[in-house]
Amino acid sequence: MDQTVFQNLRHQSVGDLRLVIREGSYTGHTAGLGAGMLQANLVILPQDYALDFMRFCQRNPKPCPLVGVSDTGDAMMRTLGRDIDIRTDVPAYNIYRDGKLSAETMDISDLWRDDLVSFALGCSFTFEHAAIAAGIQLWHIDNNTTVPMFRTNILTVPAGPFEGPLVVSMRAIPEDQVDLAVEISRKFPLAHGAPIHIGDPAEIGVADVTRPDWGDPAPVPEGSVPVFWACGVTPQVALEAAKAPLCITHKPGHMLVTDVPQDAENPVLRPST
The missing domain is CATH 3.30.2040.10 (PSTPO5379-like domain)
Known part of the structure; x- marks a missing residue:
């Protein structure tokens, strides 16, 4: 990524930044972007694994500070901002199958299923x-x-x-x-x-x-x-042990930039419409 382009992105609003990412025009890391807003790691799992993963986050709050959970099958992260589509609004994703990293992609729309649950975990970039x-x-x-x-x-x-x-x-x-x-x-x-x-x-x-x-x-x-x-990459290591048939995460360093202020005590915003 050209340094000038990156510096320009540092001054974008989070909504405009997510739009650039959604369009596929930026696929780089998000360190230094979205000033003032909470950044989040991402884990997407089948519903059958969701409750155990939520327990994992509750038992390990330092690496896994849970800031958002989607409804089952809903690709919109409604409590973290307006019009956040988890299928397109992260610069790069890792795809795990049976606990093994199998692919990297910039858009997971073709992998989306009605049984998937998305988890957003706070990130030190914030x-x-x-x-x-x-x-x-x-x-x-x-x-x-x-x-x-x-x-x-x-x-x-x-x-x-x-x-x-x-x-x-x-x-x-x-x-x-x-x-x-x-x-x-x-x-x-x-x-x-x-x-x-x-x-x-x-x-x-x-x-x-x-x-x-x-x-x-x-x-x-x-x-x-x-x-x-x-670090919020901790769950990606735990996924290797869980061996879920499908799991999707952010590529390390490539975060979801939310509409939640970085100093918010409660990460849940009013649901967007």
């Missing part, structure tokens, strides 16, 4: 706008890349067939701004809240921060500290 406003530079936004994400040795609490390790996102924060980053992110519980680990990556099972499991590598300059936040 608090990045506040961090930038406070003077914290974020390398992945400055360089138009996707934040690095890693599997850890921290286990989630299982629910039905859903289980697996916690996934984290990493940002290198200058030593003298770590406390500020913690304080800012703590104010956004719907976006994973405060970090789960600061410092030595090996303590949480990350062997090499230059080789992320998802996203793009990002440097940790001298004088900076790797800081790790719980």
Whole structure:
């Protein structure tokens, strides 16, 4: 994605941004876009798996802060904004079959079924706008890349067939701004809240921060500290264990941008018409 195009998108309203995505004109990451609005990870499952997945989210609120659930078979996320069509309004989707990643697509209209339920989970991209406003530079936004994400040795609490390790996102924060980053992110519980680990990556099972499991590598300059936040890619790992016949998620880094203000205490808006 051309840097000029990306910078122009940063100034779009969320409605206009979703329209650009719906038309297929933007398929990149959403870090730095939709300023002031809650971004969300996505999991779409058959109804038979929905209750267990909701339990998984309830038992693991740091990586899975549940902010929206659709009615069965309804492709519109009515409590998160006006005219949000979950089939088209995410820049890129991952398709899982029997627990294995089988395809990537930009539109899931042809896969939609009447038994599917959509779950939206808060995303750490949400608090990045506040961090930038406070003077914290974020390398992945400055360089138009996707934040690095890693599997850890921290286990989630299982629910039905859903289980697996916690996934984290990493940002290198200058030593003298770590406390500020913690304080800012703590104010956004719907976006994973405060970090789960600061410092030595090996303590949480990350062997090499230059080789992320998802996203793009990002440097940790001298004088900076790797800081790790719980990540909404965690459910994608749990899906591998659940082996649902069909599951659709966002491609890591490619989020749903909602109409919910980023500092909202209750993510449910009045249903759109």
